[in-house]
Amino acid sequence: MKDLFGKALLDYQNGNYTEDLITSTSISDEDELPLPYLFRDFKDMPVLEQKALKLANGSVLDVGSGAGSHSLYLQKKGIKVKAIDISKGAINVAKQRGVIHAVEMNVLDESESFNTILLLMNGTGIFQELSQVSKYLTHLKNLLKSGGQILIDSSDIKYMYEDEDGGFWIDTNANYYGELDYFLSYKGEKEVPMKWLYLDFNTLKLACETVGLKCELVLEGEHFDYLARLISV
Numbered sequence: 001m002k003d004l005f006g007k008a009l010l011d012y013q014n015g016n017y018t019e020d021l022i023t024s025t026s027i028s029d030e031d032e033l034p035l036p037y038l039f040r041d042f043k044d045m046p047v048l049e050q051k052a053l054k055l056a057n058g059s060v061l062d063v064g065s066g067a068g069s070h071s072l073y074l075q076k077k078g079i080k081v082k083a084i085d086i087s088k089g090a091i092n093v094a095k096q097r098g099v100i101h102a103v104e105m106n107v108l109d110e111s112e113s114f115n116t117i118l119l120l121m122n123g124t125g126i127f128q129e130l131s132q133v134s135k136y137l138t139h140l141k142n143l144l145k146s147g148g149q150i151l152i153d154s155s156d157i158k159y160m161y162e163d164e165d166g167g168f169w170i171d172t173n174a175n176y177y178g179e180l181d182y183f184l185s186y187k188g189e190k191e192v193p194m195k196w197l198y199l200d201f202n203t204l205k206l207a208c209e210t211v212g213l214k215c216e217l218v219l220e221g222e223h224f225d226y227l228a229r230l231i232s233v
């Protein structure tokens with residue numbers, strides 16, 4: 001990983017904002033990801049994220065914390081947060097912004113336990129593919145303190161396969177339709193391609209049942225997106 005994501009965050013943080021990140025996927029064309037969005041305040045967050053932050057309690061693990069926007073909000077509310085991210089640049093930025101406990105780490109290497117685990121901005125993305133969902137969910141479940149919760153958002157991206165006649169062009173012989181190849185570039189440089197997973201609510205719920213988690217739908221967004229709350233059964 002070249003950490004272009006972290007490089008872009010560092011540029012923005014250090015006042016060198018000249019370009020946005022360019023993203024595309026195996027089923028969609030290039031799009032801009034505005035850097036200011038990754039530094040959003042509570043008021044600029046989607047309602048699903050605001051709801052997740054309101055539900056967060058006890059000790060919190062912010063997984064894939066990026067520039068640390070969610071962690072900062074919780075910290076200011078007096079909540080104890082640990083922000084983790086595999087991006088060195090992102091962790092550097094989160095620290096510069098004032099996140100007290102920010103660690104460069106893969107969630108699979110985390111071993112402390114928490115009352116609340118947050119995975120926001122398509123939190124299922126880090127699972128990468130359907131075959132890995134059980135592994136990640138089992139690990140996350142094992143990090144929960146008694147009575148703890150996982151708050152995670154995602155979207156049903158079936159709509160992205162809809163053609164003009166209202167039909168769907170999903171290849172039923174292919175993998176799950178939410179498994180995408182994700183491409184990112186910044187200032188003309190290309191990141192190593194990644195896998196990024198969107199999960200519809202029912203598929204997430206089924207996966208949760210297989211690992212002993214109860215999956216509740218907390219809130220639906222305006223565009224096939226949702227926030228789920230997972231608790232141990």
Ligand SMILES: C[S@@+](CC[C@H](N)C(=O)[O-])C[C@H]1O[C@@H](n2cnc3c(N)ncnc32)[C@H](O)[C@@H]1O
Nearest residue numbers: 038064065066085086087105106107120121126
């Ligand atoms: C879409 S960004 C979301 C950032 C932040 N949560 C936000 O809402 O602004 C996803 C983040 O997850 C991080 N990430 C991806 N896989 C990870 C893993 N296995 N463990 C920890 N962080 C991961 C990426 O580096 C990236 O910063």
